[in-house]
Amino acid sequence: MSKVALITGVTGQDGSFLSEFLLEKGYEVHGIIRRSSVDYRERIAHLEGRPHFHLHYADLGDSMSIVKVVSVVRPDEIYNLAAQSHVQVSFDSPEFTADVDAVGVLRVLEAVRASGLENTCRIYQASTSELYGKVEEVPQNENTPFHPYSPYAVAKLYGFWIVKEYREAYHMFCCSGILFNHESERRGETFVTRKITLAAARISQGLQDCLYLGNMDSLRDWGYAKDYVECMWIILQQDKPEDFVIATGVQHSVREFTELAFKHAGIELKFEGEGINEKGIVVKGPENLIGKTVVAVSEDFYRPTDVVNLWGDPTKAKAKLGWNPNKTTFEELVKLMVEHDIANVAAEGAAAKVRTNLAEYLEKGIVK
Ligand code: NAP
Ligand code: GDD
DSSP, X not given: OOOEEEEETTTSHHHHHHHHHHHHTTOEEEEEEOOOSSOOOGGGTTTTTOTTEXXXXXXXXXXXXXXXXXXXXXXXXXXXXXXXXXXXXXXXXXXHHHIIIIIHHHHHHHHHHHTTOTTTOEEEEEEEGGGGOSOSSSSBOTTSOOOOOSXXXXXXXXXXHHHHHHHHHHOOOEEEEEEOOEEOTTSOTTSHHHHHHHHHHHHHTTSOSOEEESOTTOEEOOEEHHHHHHHHHXXXXXXXXXXXEEOOSOOEEHHHHHHHHHHHTTOEEEEESOGGGOXXXXXXXXXXXXXXXXXXXXXXXXXXXXXXXXXXOOHHHHHXXXXXXXXXXXXXXXXXXXXXXXXXXXXXXXXXXXXXXXXXXXXXXXXX
16 A cells, blocks of 8 residues: 655645655655635646646645545645745735744644544654744754744744644654755745846846845855755654754855856856945856846845854754755755756746746735
């Protein structure tokens, strides 16, 4: 009999990679989706219609729908990836973020109990390095104190603790993966890495004039999402439930990411100025771009409180899970994202320009 997995957040970056991974392992994969007016499920379109891939309408804000899906599917493993996952958006929609990212986790745990699966179903909770927030030590490991620094992180902290509570109170096999930033060619277009790789591709093809960023000094430990979803599965295959930091152990700034992404798009940049006045000017590349400012800073992308120094220590995951933090290097990650976006933008042509504007409006929360 094949194992049955239920993935919340199946349409997201991680959900789509995890679905592929579990199908490959012979799982029966069920995912929950939300109704949307455009019904555009681009990341899982290639999986729809496969015999072992099933979708159900449900919402993490709606307990009844979660109980129904869990009791019908009766999963062996649940991967709770669904979340309002954008930190900046959590300042605009804090209550929604809390409902989905905090209470939503409780709803999943309670649905498992209500379905009588608490002794058999293993649960993975998508926790985050954002819990370290205004960091109290570098690098961060499983014993580093948490200091959440956004409504998103505060909500995720509840998720982390309620998982721990259910593990201890009801002896459920539930664990949190404290994952550091992981990116890919499927990353949402308003997260900084994808925003940069798309802009580099569009600027190199004359479809965008300038990339506006916020805090370029911010430091992150960036890995490749495809490698990280494998760890989610490994965490659930252990003899006992435990929480793990998953990271590469290597840190880079937003500026370094930008510089490298543009380089892969054939544009060499020189940075001048500081803070809000910083600019990225083209020193090598297409003739018509030489001397032009293609990267600038906009206050619109500063956050009320920003997490600026994330750097993970994956020692425990290496020792206990056999995690290889260097499977995909930072350089390889940036390259694969830029190459994908160059091809993507070339295929989209003029439509790419419309999407640039849309992504920028969405990120700024401009609905005026
Ligand atoms: P993502 O691309 O933003 O995907 C989020 C998923 O959650 C989407 O499928 C979304 O559905 C779904 N969702 C949102 N609200 C929902 C609701 N009320 N009910 C049901 N589904 C809902 O995020 P990701 O990057 O794949 O991240 C996956 C998880 O890991 C998230 O919980 C995130 O907070 C966490 N995490 C991510 C990272 C990272 O670097 N990527 C690091 C640490 C932790 P729609 O498509 O319908 O919007
Ligand atoms: N989005 C964005 N846009 N971020 C920018 C920009 C910009 O124009 N300019 C600078 N940044 C900085 C942010 O201020 C932040 O310090 C950093 O780039 C990374 O921002 P994001 O890519 O939006 O990711 P995040 O780190 O806030 O959150 C992601 O990683 C978390 C794990 O640490 C999300 O995937 C979360 O869901 C996840 O938990």
